[in-house]
Amino acid sequence: MGNYYLPKSRARDDRYMVSVEAYKHYHREGYLIVKGLLSTSDVAELYELAEQSRIQSLKQDAAADPDSKDPLKEEFAKATRIHMLSRQNAAAERGMLHPRIVDVTEALIGPDVLALQSMMFLNPPGKGGQGWHQDACYIKTHPDTLIGAWIALEEADEENGCLWVVPCSNHEPIYPPDGVGGGNVHALDAFRDLHAVQNVSHIDDEVNTLSKVVANYPPAIPVPLSPGDVLFFHSHLFHRSYPNRTTDRFRRSYVCHYCNARSWVPWDHDGYEGDSGNYRQILARGATHLPYSEPSFGTEVYLSDGEEAANSVTMMGMDNGMMMPMGMKKEEE
Ligand SMILES: O=C(O)CCC(=O)C(=O)O
Numbered sequence: 001m002g003n004y005y006l007p008k009s010r011a012r013d014d015r016y017m018v019s020v021e022a023y024k025h026y027h028r029e030g031y032l033i034v035k036g037l038l039s040t041s042d043v044a045e046l047y048e049l050a051e052q053s054r055i056q057s058l059k060q061d062a063a064a065d066p067d068s069k070d071p072l073k074e075e076f077a078k079a080t081r082i083h084m085l086s087r088q089n090a091a092a093e094r095g096m097l098h099p100r101i102v103d104v105t106e107a108l109i110g111p112d113v114l115a116l117q118s119m120m121f122l123n124p125p126g127k128g129g130q131g132w133h134q135d136a137c138y139i140k141t142h143p144d145t146l147i148g149a150w151i152a153l154e155e156a157d158e159e160n161g162c163l164w165v166v167p168c169s170n171h172e173p174i175y176p177p178d179g180v181g182g183g184n185v186h187a188l189d190a191f192r193d194l195h196a197v198q199n200v201s202h203i204d205d206e207v208n209t210l211s212k213v214v215a216n217y218p219p220a221i222p223v224p225l226s227p228g229d230v231l232f233f234h235s236h237l238f239h240r241s242y243p244n245r246t247t248d249r250f251r252r253s254y255v256c257h258y259c260n261a262r263s264w265v266p267w268d269h270d271g272y273e274g275d276s277g278n279y280r281q282i283l284a285r286g287a288t289h290l291p292y293s294e295p296s297f298g299t300e301v302y303l304s305d306g307e308e309a310a311n312s313v314t315m316m317g318m319d320n321g322m323m324m325p326m327g328m329k330k331e332e333e
Pocket residue numbers: 121128129130135148163239240241242253255
């Protein structure tokens with residue numbers, strides 16, 4: 001028998017298996033909701049991290065403004081998100097490399113998966129929200145394989161500012177933001193009629209002109225989620241969130257980005273030296289011929305050895321027009 005593709009992840013009791021329908025839904029509609037992907041204890045660890053980060057930032061601000069008398073007001077003034085905790089904290093790294101999240105990304109964009117970015121959202125009452133945008137506009141991967149995983153750490157609904165998506169908009173190219181030389185369009189000069197957009201991510205649709213392209217679609221849909229549910233979304237999908245309209249609830253979520261580990265990644269959160277930032281990103285599954293980083297806090301990842309990665313089926317044409325795997329032919333000889 002010849003060499004065939006071997007699954008990249010070791011068998012695990014808690015391995016999440018993606019259905020064919022789910023795979024098709026993701027590629028057709030640009031998103032996939034996986035209910036209950038993370039356990040209560042996984043969510044509790046990330047929720048605790050969000051709380052610690054919030055309290056820490058409160059302390060820092062209290063020190064900066066010792067005259068402040070109103071802790072609630074001060075709290076509302078906090079940043080709504082913290083980037084790249086996964087490079088500073090073991091729990092954040094575990095969250096980003098969670099095997100069940102990587103199981104899904106392996107099926108959707110893998111088999112080889114690079115973990116790139118993590119963002120902890122706090123979104124206190126009255127805060128947060130990000131207008132229409134496409135994630136690949138911000139993080140370039142060649143080939144373009146970026147995917148986001150939005151992990152709910154508490155109930156996220158329309159009131160506290162859940163995500164909204166435009167189904168099927170993942171088939172759009174990236175619209176280049178005005179004034180930055182084409183942004184991250186994968187083949188800028190190859191389009192006849194691709195136009196620039198202004199103020200992408202601005203919360204006001206009058207100002208953010210990507211909203212005019214969004215208007216070509218049926219109305220966007222909200223994605224309410226419960227703790228442990230994960231929304232996977234394509235990096236070309238039009239999506240947004242609104243400010244938290246509640247007076248008494250936060251909207252904590254952990255959002256991570258991944259790409260196929262064979263993609264060249266001319267991006268890193270805080271810069272890089274050389275041609276690409278691949279060497280700063282963690283190989284979360286499989287193998288790659290490109291540089292990569294290992295987990296800093298010892299989180300276990302399931303990688304393939306070099307020999308396994310090299311295995312593949314080589315096909316040869318037969319006289320009758322059929323294709324025959326080379327390995328099988330060799331065996332018959
Ligand atoms: O969660 C949010 O409020 C916005 C997240 C988002 O749009 C993103 O991660 O691309």
